[in-house]
Amino acid sequence: MANTVPDISLNDGNTIPQLGFGVYQIEPRDTAEAVGRALEIGYRHIDTAQMYGNEAEVGEAVRASGLDRGEVFVTSKLNNGFHRPEDARRAFESTLSALKMDYVDLFLIHWPLPTRYDGDFVSTWKTLEEFQRDGRARSIGVSNFQVPHLERLAAEADVVPAVNQIEVHPYLTNEQVRAYGGEHNILTEAWSPIAQGRVLDDPTIVDVAEQVGRTPAQVVLRWHVQRGDIVFPKSTTPKRIEENFRIFDFTLDDTAMERISGLDRGEAGRTGPNPDEFDYIPA
Numbered sequence: 240m241a242n243t244v245p246d247i248s249l250n251d252g253n254t255i256p257q258l259g260f261g262v263y264q265i266e267p268r269d270t271a272e273a274v275g276r277a278l279e280i281g282y283r284h285i286d287t288a289q290m291y292g293n294e295a296e297v298g299e300a301v302r303a304s305g306l307d308r309g310e311v312f313v314t315s316k317l318n319n320g321f322h323r324p325e326d327a328r329r330a331f332e333s334t335l336s337a338l339k340m341d342y343v344d345l346f347l348i349h350w351p352l353p354t355r356y357d358g359d360f361v362s363t364w365k366t367l368e369e370f371q372r373d374g375r376a377r378s379i380g381v382s383n384f385q386v387p388h389l390e391r392l393a394a395e396a397d398v399v400p401a402v403n404q405i406e407v408h409p410y411l412t413n414e415q416v417r418a419y420g421g422e423h424n425i426l427t428e429a430w431s432p433i434a435q436g437r438v439l440d441d442p443t444i445v446d447v448a449e450q451v452g453r454t455p456a457q458v459v460l461r462w463h464v465q466r467g468d469i470v471f472p473k474s475t476t477p478k479r480i481e482e483n484f485r486i487f488d489f490t491l492d493d494t495a496m497e498r499i500s501g502l503d504r505g506e507a508g509r510t511g512p513n514p515d516e517f518d519y520i521p522a
């Protein structure tokens with residue numbers, strides 16, 4: 240079985256590689272090297288954000304790779320401090336100039352911030368619609384949106400988000416939000432897919448890994464892709480960057496899939512903030 244990363248169709252006709260490379264918490268000074276390594280191994284999808292502070296180094300690594308711009312899918316996300324339309328427009332320009340690119344493949348509202356900006360994420364979303372119309376964002380989407388937030392966009396905006404990037408891993412399977420996406424043609428992107436390492440020594444995961452002769456991280460990432468979600472594990476360790484890429488040359492049977500899904504702890508399994516309450520704005 241060849242290890243080939245599938246391309247998945249988005250609701251706007253574009254496609255996205257199902258496996259990417261996440262760069263959250265990678266220091267700017269380490270980013271170009273890590274992304275360069277990922278591109279060498281075969282990753283063709285990088286997930287960054289304005290708040291990660293490393294967009295410039297992502298752009299640098301893509302250029303240094305010698306790959307054509309069109310061969311690499313690049314996502315970035317709007318800083319929480321810039322939800323007002325005029326701020327979002329300026330911030331989006333700063334993303335393109337940091338990346339030194341004339342478009343991004345996907346641009347997301349990073350957090351809904353329902354307790355900020357008078358609860359108005361709709362005008363922010365309509366500003367992202369502008370970026371898509373003028374071609375500088377090939378696709379647009381949201382991140383950390385709960386079902387009521389998605390319902391509000393459906394009622395008040397024209398464009399359906401291509402993706403919703405949310406926390407998903409075996410301890411927080413986030414079924415309700417995923418199901419809404421499934422019913423409305425919004426792909427789920429699973430962030431912190433290995434729960435920042437916390438699920439890797441779970442006895443069930445270790446047991447499944449032994450049965451299939453793979454590592455715990457590979458088994459968890461494989462569980463995500465078999466559920467149809469998009470993943471972009473982060474690592475600055477070369478061996479792990481490679482390990483996380485080798486997940487398309489084996490399969491998990493239904494029993495293994497169900498055992499892993501059965502580890503869900505609901506809200507108690509969350510490792511990151513609750514999107515209904517999160518209101519952080521960088522200084």
Ligand SMILES: NC(=O)c1ccc[n+]([C@@H]2O[C@H](COP(=O)([O-])OP(=O)(O)OC[C@H]3O[C@@H](n4cnc5c(N)ncnc54)[C@H](OP(=O)(O)O)[C@@H]3O)[C@@H](O)[C@H]2O)c1
Pocket residue numbers: 260261262263264286287349382383404405429430431432433434435436439456457471472473474475476479480482483511
């Ligand atoms: N939209 C959002 O609000 C949001 C929030 C969080 C994350 N994200 C995105 O999702 C991406 C992934 O999430 P994440 O970075 O939080 O966590 P993650 O990918 O679940 O886990 C990363 C951690 O696991 C370790 N690790 C990676 N591969 C491993 C392996 N094969 N074996 C053992 N340990 C391994 C890494 O260590 P080393 O680096 O030391 O190898 C790192 O400490 C982010 O980079 C970002 O792009 C988005």
